[in-house]
Amino acid sequence: MKKTKLKIAIAGAAIVAMAATGTALAVSSSSDGANSVTGSEQPRIEQIEQKAPSAIKADGPQVFPHSLDYDAQSQTFFAGSLKQGKVYAVSPDGKVRTHIDDPELVSAQAVNVDRARDRILVSNVDYGTADRSDKESPFGIAGVGSYDLKTGEQDWCVDLTAIALDGKKHLISDVTVAPDGTAYAVDELTPTVFRIDTEGRASVFLRSDLLQGTLDIPNFLDDVGMAAVEWVEGNQLIIAMADGSLVRVPVEHPEEAAKVQLSAPLASPTAGMQLLEDGSLTAVSSGLLSGEPAQIQHVKPRNGWKEAAVTVTDTVEDPVTSDVTAGPSATTYALSGGLADLLAGKPNDGFTLTPVKTS
Numbered sequence: 001m002k003k004t005k006l007k008i009a010i011a012g013a014a015i016v017a018m019a020a021t022g023t024a025l026a027v028s029s030s031s032d033g034a035n036s037v038t039g040s041e042q043p044r045i046e047q048i049e050q051k052a053p054s055a056i057k058a059d060g061p062q063v064f065p066h067s068l069d070y071d072a073q074s075q076t077f078f079a080g081s082l083k084q085g086k087v088y089a090v091s092p093d094g095k096v097r098t099h100i101d102d103p104e105l106v107s108a109q110a111v112n113v114d115r116a117r118d119r120i121l122v123s124n125v126d127y128g129t130a131d132r133s134d135k136e137s138p139f140g141i142a143g144v145g146s147y148d149l150k151t152g153e154q155d156w157c158v159d160l161t162a163i164a165l166d167g168k169k170h171l172i173s174d175v176t177v178a179p180d181g182t183a184y185a186v187d188e189l190t191p192t193v194f195r196i197d198t199e200g201r202a203s204v205f206l207r208s209d210l211l212q213g214t215l216d217i218p219n220f221l222d223d224v225g226m227a228a229v230e231w232v233e234g235n236q237l238i239i240a241m242a243d244g245s246l247v248r249v250p251v252e253h254p255e256e257a258a259k260v261q262l263s264a265p266l267a268s269p270t271a272g273m274q275l276l277e278d279g280s281l282t283a284v285s286s287g288l289l290s291g292e293p294a295q296i297q298h299v300k301p302r303n304g305w306k307e308a309a310v311t312v313t314d315t316v317e318d319p320v321t322s323d324v325t326a327g328p329s330a331t332t333y334a335l336s337g338g339l340a341d342l343l344a345g346k347p348n349d350g351f352t353l354t355p356v357k358t359s
Contacts, residue, residue, distance in 0.1 A: 052355070053327075053329065053331045053355035054355070055352055055353060055354045055355065056090075056092060056093075056094050056333065056352065056353040057094050057350060057352055058079070058090050058094045058096050058350050058351050058352070058353065059094050059095065059096050059349075059350050060079070060081075060088060060090070060096040060350045060351055061347070061348065061349050061350060062081075062083050062084060062347060062348065063079065063081045063083065063084065063086075063088055063096065063337070063348075063350070063351060064081055064082045064083045064337055064338050064339060064341070064342040064348060064351070065079035065080055065081060065082070065088075065111075065323075065335060065337040065351055066080060066082055066109045066110075066322050066323065066335075066337055066339060067079070067080060067109060067110050067111050067174070067272055067322065067323040067335065068080070068090070068111055068323060068325050068335055068353075069111045069112055069113040069120075069325055070113065070325045070326045070327050070333075071113045071115060071149065072115075072326070072328075073115060075091070075092060075328055076089050076090065076091060077089070077090040077091075077092075077325065077327070077333075077353070078090070078099060078111050078113060078120055079111060079335070079337075079351070080107075080108030080109055080110070080111045080122060080123075081107070081108055082107040082108070082109065082125075082127060082129070082130060082337075082339070082342055083107070083129065083130055083131060083342060084130070084131055085102075085105040085106050085107055085108055085130055085131065085132050086098055086099075086100060086101050086102075086105070086108060087099050087100035087105075087108050087111060087120065087122055087147070087152070090353075092327070092328050094350075096350075098152075099120075099152045100120065100122065100147050100152040100154075101152070102145060102147070102154050102157065103132075104124065104143075104145065104154070104157045105122065105124050105132075105145060105157075106124060106125065106126040106130050106132045106133055106134075106141050107124070107125045107126055107127060107129075107130040107132075107133070107141075108122050108123070108124070109122075109123045109124075109125045109171075109172065109173065109174075110122065110123035110172065110173060110174045110175045110185075112175050112176065112177060112183075113149065114149075114177045114181070115149070116179075116181070117181055117198065118148065118149040118150065119146050119147060119148060119149055119155060120146070120147045120148075120149055120152075121144060121145070121146055121147075121175050121177065121183055122144065122145045122146075122147060123143070123144050123172035123173070123174065123175050123185060124141055124142065124143035124144065124145060124157065124172065125139075125141060125142065125170075125171050125172055125173075126138055126139060126140060126141035127139070127171075127342075127343070129342055129343065129345070138169075139169035139170060139171055139189060140161070140169065140170075141161070141170075142159070142160040142161045142164070142170030142171065142172050142187065143157055143158055143159050143160050143161075143172065144157070144158055144160065144172060144175055144183060144185050144194075144196055144202075145157035145158070146200060155200070156199070156200030157200075158196060158200045158201075158202045160172060160185065160187075160194050160202060163194060163202050163203065163204060164187075164190070164192060164194075164204065166190065168189065168190050169189050169190075170187050170189055170190060171187060171188040171189045172185050172186070172187055172188075172194075173186055173187070173188040173226060173227050173228065174186050174226070174227065174228045174229045174272070174273075175229070176229045176230050176231045176237065177231065178231045178235070178251065179231075181197070181198040182195060182196070182197055182198070183195070183196040183197075184196075184205060184229060184231065184237055185229075186211075186226035186227075186228070186229045186239055187225075187226060188213065188224055188225055188226055188227060188242070189213065189221070189223070189224070189225065190207075190225075191207055191208055191209060191210070191211035191212040191213070191225060191226075192204060192206070192207050192211070193205045193206040193207075193211070193226075193229075193237070193239070193249070193254075205254060206249060206254040206255075206257065208254075208257050210247050210257055210258070210259065211225055211226055211239065211241070211247060211257075212225060213225025213226070213241070213242060213243075214241075214243050215241075215242040215243045215268060215269055217269070217288065217289065218289075220343070224242040224269065225241060225242060226239050226240070226241060226242075227240050227241065227242045227269065227270045227271055227272070228240040228270065228271070228272050228273040228283070229273075230273050230274075230275045230281060231251075231275075232275065232279065232281075232301075232305060233279050234250075234304055234305065235250065235251045235252060236248055236249060236250050236251060236304075236305055237249040237251065238260070238273075238281065238305060240266065240270040240273050240283060241270065242268060242269040242270055243265075243268050243269070243270075244265035244266040244267060244268040244269075244270055244285070245259055245260075245262070245265060245266075246259065246260040246262060246266070246299070246308065247259055247260065248260050248305045248306065258306075260301075260305060260306065260307065260308050261306065261307040261308070262299075262307075262308055262309075262310050263307075263308070263309045263310050264310045265310070266283055266285055266297055266299070266310060267285035267295045267297065267312075268285060268289070269285065269286055269288055269289065270283055270284075270285050270286075271284050271285060271286045271288075271294075271321070271322040271323065272284050272322055272323035272324055272335075273299075273324070274324040274325055274326065274332065274358075276358060279301065280298060280299060280300045280301060281298075281299040281301075282296060282297065282298055282299070282313070282324055282332060282356075282358040283296075283297045283299055283324070284296055284297075284316070284321055284322065284323060284324045284334055285297065286319060286320055286321060286322055287319030287320070287321075288319060288320055288340075290319070291319050292319060293315040293316055293317050293318075293319060294315065294316040294318060294319055294320070294321035294334065294336075295312050295314075295315055296312070296313050296314035296315065296316065296324065296334060296356045296357065296358065297310055297311065297312050297313065298310070298311050298312075298313045298358055298359050313356070313357045313358055313359055314334075314356040314357040314358075316334045316336065316354050316356065318336035318352070318354075319340075320336065320337075320338075320339045320340045321334050321335060321336045321354075322335055322336075322337060322339060323335040323337075324356065324358075327353070327355070331355050332355070332356055332357075332358045333353040333354060333355055333356065334353070334354045334356045335351065335352075335353055336351060336352045336353075336354065337351045338351055
């Protein structure tokens with residue numbers, strides 16, 4: 001790996017949060033009944049005005065989230081803070097409150113709500129810009145913590161650098177959970193996937209040249225690799241690489257990992273993914289390097305994820321949009337967390353969730 005560049009100078013873009021309205025057709029009808037005098041009525045069609053989902057402006061100064069997840073039962077988003085090392089509960093009206101405040105968390109990056117086990121999994125990273133950072137040695141922290149979904153109390157927090165034992169810099173960019181509760185965490189700066197059981201016992205699941213990073217972010221990081229991961233049907237991991245490629249990893253035979261043959265590469269750098277109900281994926285690609293709007297892309301698998309079709313379904317004006325998540329009323333939201341401001345040492349007064357189309 002090339003030497004990490006510590007000078008951070010990434011330009012940001014203004015947050016654009018637009019709420020739109022549309023129209024829908026409502027159909028009402030009545031049928032014959034025993035007490036009906038007039039008899040059967042023809043269906044009546046009325047055109048009614050219906051509001052489309054609005055952007056959510058979250059009131060979270062200095063939070064700077066990179067990712068988030070949604071708990072449908074409590075109708076709450078949970079967002080990690082890269083600046084404060086906390087996890088915040090965010091209501092659909094944009095109210096923000098602290099949910100997890102664990103001194104072991106330097107920066108909270110990936111956030112995954114595991115409702116089946118009433119917990120939240122959080123990846124622990126250090127860009128060197130957080131309140132708890134080791135400013136002289138960034139990227140020296142790599143871990144995953146498990147926290148009670150209701151109380152925010154720690155179940156366990158595992159140090160993955162002690163498992164890797166390679167002396168390299170690490171960045172745990174994302175974590176996913178299989179149906180049996182096993183968590184899989186991906187490292188953006190080394191080609192390593194970690195496996196963590198429900199008790200917090202961790203091991204190296206896979207090291208592969210397929211997962212070696214090739215994307216350089218000028219004046220910040222070189223050889224950026226795995227950006228996001230999702231467990232999918234067929235007991236497989238789908239890993240999004242920052243360069244726009246996808247890698248399929250059979251959990252039972254990780255040595256058979258292979259690139260997914262895509263109809264077109266995802267835009268680069270890929271930043272976050274969300275598994276949809278039909279088994280396909282939606283992915284967001286940041287405009288970090290181009291300054292262009294972030295792209296929302298639909299990834300539809302074929303042949304057991306050996307192949308997939310990629311289509312662009314939406315865009316978000318903020319180039320540094322970094323994640324997508326489910327939300328209320330079957331809406332998907334994209335997260336713009338002000339990361340460019342964080343890396344440039346500027347303050348922020350909150351973050352934005354923008355409703356996006358996934359198909």
